[in-house]
Amino acid sequence: MLSMKNLSRIYRTDTVETHALRDFSLEVGEGEFVSVTGPSGSGKSTFLNIAGLLEEYTDGSYELDGRNVATLNDRERSRLRNEKIGFIFQSFNLIPELDVFDNVDVPLRYRGFTASERARRIEKVLDTVGLASRRKHLPSQLSGGQQQRVAIARALAGEPRFLLADEPTGNLDSRMADSVMDLLCDIHSKGTTIIMVTHEPTLATRAERNIFVRDGQICVGELPLELAAAASA
């Protein structure tokens, strides 16, 4: 359902050309849970942003859910992104003035659902992430782990096929990180396809498949030592 072939992404400034991705080919099937690791600056976020249609690529081909991304106009791209993809970021990106319920409501309003349909979906996802009793709390009244759960609820409320997570546990202590990972595994077991970028080898090995990226390329058949150690632990 996600197919990238020989993708490249070059950032150009007046003086420097950065090859953030080069010859990057990847297939992710329906229902997979893939983690992406690699050194800082290796291209992980660039890959995730292109996968999520937030960023353009320079060359190669990308098909998402059978659609050739290069043929889409801006409106079609936004629509595909809103309907099929949920995002989770390291910094939870909640709106501080809105309570939990209204934060989760934000993307649903864009989709044009009725108020009753939105309320049904919000109650359901808050239940999924274990925060139904906190619906009237502001983000500042929640722990970091709870805030990330709200962000996950917001990403799930539109019932996306794809969940893209960029360092979702990066701002959390290990106990909260584990509980967010438990939640992602649970969401995956119910059928959502997940791609997660992480620096944490122990978290990466909880996915079904790990991709290791170095210098903008996937390293095939190479498991870094720390990942191999975490996998056998």
Ligand SMILES: Nc1ncnc2c1ncn2[C@@H]1O[C@H](COP(=O)(O)OP(=O)(O)OP(=O)(O)O)[C@@H](O)[C@H]1O
């Ligand atoms: N907007 C941009 N303009 C120019 N260069 C960029 C831009 N965004 C990223 N890069 C460069 O592209 C390369 C890949 O960056 P990217 O953010 O994808 O790496 P990363 O693996 O996610 O890093 P980290 O683990 O530190 O978040 C880096 O060399 C970075 O400096």
